[in-house]
Amino acid sequence: MILVTGGAGFIGANFVLDWLALHDEPVINLDKLTYAGNLETLDSLRGDARHRFVQGDIGDTALVAGLLTEHLPRAVVHFAAESHVDRSIHGAEDFIQTNVVGTFRLLEAVRTHWSRLPDTDKAAFRFLHVSTDEVYGSLAPDAPAFTEKHAYEPNSPYSASKAASDHLVRAWHHTHGLPVVTTNCSNNYGPYHFPEKLIPLMIVNALAGKPLPVYGDGMQVRDWLYVKDHCSAIRRVLEAGAVGETYNVGGWNEKPNVEIVRTICALLDELRPRADGASYATQITHVKDRPGHDRRYAIDARKLEADLGWKPVETFETGIRKTVLWYLDHPEWVAHVQSGEYRQWVKAQYGAAAAA
Ligand code: NAD
Ligand code: TYD
Numbered sequence: 062m063i064l065v066t067g068g069a070g071f072i073g074a075n076f077v078l079d080w081l082a083l084h085d086e087p088v089i090n091l092d093k094l095t096y097a098g099n100l101e102t103l104d105s106l107r108g109d110a111r112h113r114f115v116q117g118d119i120g121d122t123a124l125v126a127g128l129l130t131e132h133l134p135r136a137v138v139h140f141a142a143e144s145h146v147d148r149s150i151h152g153a154e155d156f157i158q159t160n161v162v163g164t165f166r167l168l169e170a171v172r173t174h175w176s177r178l179p180d181t182d183k184a185a186f187r188f189l190h191v192s193t194d195e196v197y198g199s200l201a202p203d204a205p206a207f208t209e210k211h212a213y214e215p216n217s218p219y220s221a222s223k224a225a226s227d228h229l230v231r232a233w234h235h236t237h238g239l240p241v242v243t244t245n246c247s248n249n250y251g252p253y254h255f256p257e258k259l260i261p262l263m264i265v266n267a268l269a270g271k272p273l274p275v276y277g278d279g280m281q282v283r284d285w286l287y288v289k290d291h292c293s294a295i296r297r298v299l300e301a302g303a304v305g306e307t308y309n310v311g312g313w314n315e316k317p318n319v320e321i322v323r324t325i326c327a328l329l330d331e332l333r334p335r336a337d338g339a340s341y342a343t344q345i346t347h348v349k350d351r352p353g354h355d356r357r358y359a360i361d362a363r364k365l366e367a368d369l370g371w372k373p374v375e376t377f378e379t380g381i382r383k384t385v386l387w388y389l390d391h392p393e394w395v396a397h398v399q400s401g402e403y404r405q406w407v408k409a410q411y412g413a414a415a416a417a
Pocket of ligand 2: 147260
C-alpha cells in the first residue's frame with residue numbers, strides 16, 4: 062500500500078480517486094482537514110476497504126510513526142501543504158508550520174521507519190515530494206522555461222516555504238540516503254479545485270453574478286496543467302523516477318490570466334448563457350495587484366518526457382471545457398465548500414461586497 066498526505070485536498074484527492082480507479086493497491090490517506098481539505102470529494106470511496114482515511118497532522122510524529130509501523134507502505138506521496146499564495150501574504154505562520162516544520166517531521170518519521178526495513182524493502186521504498194514551479198521565481202517574457210537546473214528564487218511566503226521543503230527532501234536523500242524523488246509542477250486546474258484559486262473562483266463568481274477580480278493588468282503568465290495529467294505524471298515518477306532526481310511537470314500551456322478568464326466567460330456564454338443575454342466577460346473587473354506578484358512561470362517538461370516517456374493528455378481547450386462542465390454539474394459541492402470560513406477569506410481578500 063501507499064501513504065498519501067493531503068489526500069482530501071484538490072490534487073491529492075484527484076490522485077487518490079484516480080489511483081483507486083486504476084489499481085487495487087490500498088491507500089492510507091492522512092489529512093488534517095484544514096479549510097482546503099474536504100471529505101465530500103472522497104464520497105465515492107465511502108465503504109471502500111482499499112481506502113483508509115485518517116484525520117491528522119503530518120507534524121504529529123507519533124501518529125505518522127504508528128501509521129508507518131501498522132501499514133508498512135511501500136511509498137509516501139506527500140501532497141499536504143498550505144497552498145494559496147494570497148493567504149501566505151495575509152499570514153505565513155501556517156505555511157511555515159506545515160510546509161517546512163511539517164515536512165521536516167514527516168521526513169524524520171519516515172527516515173526512522175525506513176532505516177529499520179529489511180534491505181530489499183529499503184531499496185524499493187520511495188518518498189515522493191510534490192512541489193511547485195513557483196520555487197524557481199519569476200521569468201522575463203522571453204526567457205526560456207524553467208528546467209530542473211534553474212536556480213531557486215522563491216518570491217512569495219508560499220513559494221519560499223515550498224522551496225525550504227524541497228531543500229529538506231534533497232538533504233534527507235544526500236545525508237541520510239532516504240530514497241526520495243521530487244516533482245515541481247506548474248499551475249493545476251480541474252475538478253474539486255477550491256474556489257479561492259483563479260480558475261474555480263472565476264467560474265463560481267461568474268455564475269453568482271459577481272465581479273471577476275483580475276489582479277493588475279492581468280498579463281501575468283501561468284503554465285496550466287489539467288490535474289489528472291499531474292496525477293499521471295506523479296504515478297509515472299513513483300513507478301520509474303530515479304532516486305534523488307527532480308522532475309518538472311507542465312502542460313506547455315502558457316497563458317496570461319486575462320485570457321484564461323475570457324476563455325471561461327466564453328465557455329459559460331455557450332453552456333449557461335446569462336438571462337440578460339450579456340457576456341459574462343462584462344463582469345471582469347481589474348483590481349489591485351498582488352504584492353510581489355510573479356510575472357511569468359513556464360515549465361520545460363522535456364526531462365520527464367525523455368527519461369520517463371510522460372506527456373500530458375489534455376490540451377488547455379479540452380481540459381478547461383471539462384472543468385467548466387464539472388463545476389456546472391456539481392453545484393452542491395461548490396455550495397458546501399463556500400462555508401463561513403470561505404466567506405471570511407473572500408471578505409479579507411476582496412472586500413465586504415464580494416462576500417455578500
Ligand atoms: P490544497 O490546498 O487543495 O490541499 C492541501 C491539503 O493538505 C488539504 O486537504 C489540507 O487539509 C491538507 N493539509 C494541510 N496542512 C496539513 C497538515 N499539517 N497535515 C496534514 N494535512 C494537511 O492543495 P493542492 O492544490 O491540492 O496542492 C497539493 C500539493 O501540490 C501541495 O504541496 C502544493 O504545493 C503542490 N502543488 C500545487 C499546485 C496547484 O496548482 N494547486 C501546483 C504544483 C504543486
Ligand atoms: P492562483 O490560482 O492563486 O495561483 P498562483 O498564484 O499559485 O499562480 O493565481 C493564478 C494567477 O491568477 C496569479 O497570477 C494570480 C491571478 N489571480 C487573479 O488575477 N485574481 C484572483 O482573484 C486570483 C485568486 C488569482
